[in-house]
Amino acid sequence: MRNVLLVDDEPLIVKGMQSIIDWNANHMQIADTARNGVEALAKLDGLSVDLVITDIMMPQMTGLELIREVKVRSPLTKFIILSGYEEFNYVREGITLGVENYLLKPVNIGELEATIKHMQHDWEREEIRQIQMDQSWRILRTNILQRWANETIDAKEFRERAQLLELPLTKSSYCAAALRIVTDLDHGMDDPQFYRPVIAEQCEIIGRTHVPDGCEIICFPDQEGDIIVLFASTGREGEEWQVQSLCGMKQWIASDTGASVWGVKGLSEQSYLGVPQSCKQVKLWLQNHLLGESETIIVTSDNGSEAGQACEKREPVMDQFHKLLRDGKSLEVDRFIDDFFAVPSEDGHPARTPFFNSAIQLMLAAKNLEKTPDYGGVFGPLSRIHTLSGLKRLVKRVVHQTLDTYHATERDYSPHVMAALDFVKNTYKEELSLKTLSQKLDLHPNYLGQLFQQEAGTSFSDYVNQYRIERATHLLLYSDKKTAEVAAEVGFWDTSYFYRQFKKYAGVSPTELRSMYMKK
Structure with missing residues (x-):
C-alpha cells in the first residue's frame, strides 16, 4: 500500500480528493493532508510518502516550492499538481521538476486514474530494477527455477514469478541439460572455487555467445550441485548451438577450477510446461549411470537409461x-x-x-x-x-x-575379553551392559572396562553399538524387513535412537543405505 499526501488550502478540495476514486482499489491510501507547503514539510519529517498531490497557489509556500524541497529530501517521491486555472509557465516549470501530471480543477476522474496507473507501472519497474541489483534477486531466481524444474511450484505462482524474473514462457521449444562437476576432494557448495551460483552465472554469460536470435539460455545450480542449463528457442535453429554452448561452459569450468566436467542434454519439449520433464530425464540419466573416463557431452534418448545394460x-x-x-x-x-x-x-x-x-x-x-x-x-x-x-x-x-x-x-585376546566378545555376539539382541557382564564374569566393572578398552581398542558400549549396526547393515541390505523391525531385531527398541546411532557409525541413514544398494 502506497502513501499519498494531499496538500491544498481549500478544505472542500481536500475532502473531494479523498473520495474522488477508490484509493484502496489502486493499492494506495491517503496518509495525511496539509493546508499549505510549510505544514506539508512538517508532516513529511515523520511520514514516508510515495505521492504528493499539491495545489499550485497556496499561502506561505507555493506547490512548486514545496516540490523543490521534497525532491531534496526524497528524490523518489512522485508529484501531481492541481490548479484552478491553466498557466503555461507553471506547467513548464512543473515539467522541469519531473511532476507526473498537471490537473485542472475540478479534477477529471479518468485522467487522475490514468496518471496513477502510469505511476504504478513506473514503481513496478523501479522495484524490479532494485531487486535485480540486490543479491536477493539471485536467490529468488534460483529458488523459483529449482522449484520449476522439480515441479514444486504452483502454476499461478510460477507465472507471476516468471513475469517478474523475465523468464521466457512463449518459445516453441525447451530443453534441459546438466553440467556435473566432479572433483577428487569433497568440496562443498560454499567453497569459493566451486561456488555453484557464481559458476552458473558465468556459464549463462558464456552460453549467450552461442545463442541465435530469438533464443534464450538460463543457468542455475540445483540442490545436488549440478549446473542446470535451460534452452528456450523458436524451434527452427536445430540443436547444434545448444551443444556448442554446453561445450563452451564445460571448457570454462574445467580450466577455471581444474575439475572434471560432464554434460548431459535431454530431449526438447514443445512448451515451458515440459521443462520439468526434460530436467527429470537428465537427472535420471545421471542417477542411473557412472561417468566414464572421457569427459564429454552426452545426448540422452527417450528413457535416459539405455547405456550400460x-x-x-x-x-x-x-x-x-x-x-x-x-x-x-x-x-x-x-x-x-x-x-x-x-x-x-x-x-x-x-x-x-x-x-x-x-x-x-x-x-x-x-x-x-x-x-x-x-x-x-x-x-x-x-x-x-x-x-x-x-x-x-x-x-x-x-x-x-x-x-x-x-x-x-591379528592376535589372541585374554580369556575375559574373549568371553565379552562372545557374549556380545550371542546376546546382542538383548539388553547389554558392562555391569551385567562383569557380574557374570565375577569381575569389577571398572577393571573389565579398562581391559576391554585396552585389548579391543574401543569401549564396551561402542563395541556393542558397532556390532549391532553391523548386523543391522546386513539386514537392511539383504532382507525386506522394515527399518523398525531391523532396529528391534538387533537390540534397539527406540527407533529414533537407532536412526541416530546408525547415522553416527555408518555415515548414512538406513533409508539412504537402502537407496544406494538396490536389490536386483
Whole structure:
C-alpha cells in the first residue's frame, strides 16, 4: 500500500480528493493532508510518502516550492499538481521538476486514474530494477527455477514469478541439460572455487555467445550441485548451438577450477510446461549411470537409461575375493578390483546400480574381517561418487585400510575379553551392559572396562553399538524387513535412537543405505 499526501488550502478540495476514486482499489491510501507547503514539510519529517498531490497557489509556500524541497529530501517521491486555472509557465516549470501530471480543477476522474496507473507501472519497474541489483534477486531466481524444474511450484505462482524474473514462457521449444562437476576432494557448495551460483552465472554469460536470435539460455545450480542449463528457442535453429554452448561452459569450468566436467542434454519439449520433464530425464540419466573416463557431452534418448545394460549381470567372484583377503595378498587384491571395474570402451558410461551393489559387497567383505568395523568410511563417501574410477578408488582405499590393520593386529585376546566378545555376539539382541557382564564374569566393572578398552581398542558400549549396526547393515541390505523391525531385531527398541546411532557409525541413514544398494 502506497502513501499519498494531499496538500491544498481549500478544505472542500481536500475532502473531494479523498473520495474522488477508490484509493484502496489502486493499492494506495491517503496518509495525511496539509493546508499549505510549510505544514506539508512538517508532516513529511515523520511520514514516508510515495505521492504528493499539491495545489499550485497556496499561502506561505507555493506547490512548486514545496516540490523543490521534497525532491531534496526524497528524490523518489512522485508529484501531481492541481490548479484552478491553466498557466503555461507553471506547467513548464512543473515539467522541469519531473511532476507526473498537471490537473485542472475540478479534477477529471479518468485522467487522475490514468496518471496513477502510469505511476504504478513506473514503481513496478523501479522495484524490479532494485531487486535485480540486490543479491536477493539471485536467490529468488534460483529458488523459483529449482522449484520449476522439480515441479514444486504452483502454476499461478510460477507465472507471476516468471513475469517478474523475465523468464521466457512463449518459445516453441525447451530443453534441459546438466553440467556435473566432479572433483577428487569433497568440496562443498560454499567453497569459493566451486561456488555453484557464481559458476552458473558465468556459464549463462558464456552460453549467450552461442545463442541465435530469438533464443534464450538460463543457468542455475540445483540442490545436488549440478549446473542446470535451460534452452528456450523458436524451434527452427536445430540443436547444434545448444551443444556448442554446453561445450563452451564445460571448457570454462574445467580450466577455471581444474575439475572434471560432464554434460548431459535431454530431449526438447514443445512448451515451458515440459521443462520439468526434460530436467527429470537428465537427472535420471545421471542417477542411473557412472561417468566414464572421457569427459564429454552426452545426448540422452527417450528413457535416459539405455547405456550400460550389458554390465548389469557383472558380479564379483566373492569366494575368490574372500580368500585373497584372508591371505593378505594386496597386489592380487588390487588386480582383482582392477579387473572387475575394467569396462569395455564401447560401454561408455555403465549403469550405476550393479557397480554400486558390487562395490558394497567388496567393501563389506573386507569390513567383516574387523573386530569392530566402522562403516562411516564405506557408505558416507558413496553419495559423492559419480565416476567409475572414483568408485574403484573408494573400494581400494577401504579394502587396504582393513588389510593394513587386520593382519597387523591379528592376535589372541585374554580369556575375559574373549568371553565379552562372545557374549556380545550371542546376546546382542538383548539388553547389554558392562555391569551385567562383569557380574557374570565375577569381575569389577571398572577393571573389565579398562581391559576391554585396552585389548579391543574401543569401549564396551561402542563395541556393542558397532556390532549391532553391523548386523543391522546386513539386514537392511539383504532382507525386506522394515527399518523398525531391523532396529528391534538387533537390540534397539527406540527407533529414533537407532536412526541416530546408525547415522553416527555408518555415515548414512538406513533409508539412504537402502537407496544406494538396490536389490536386483
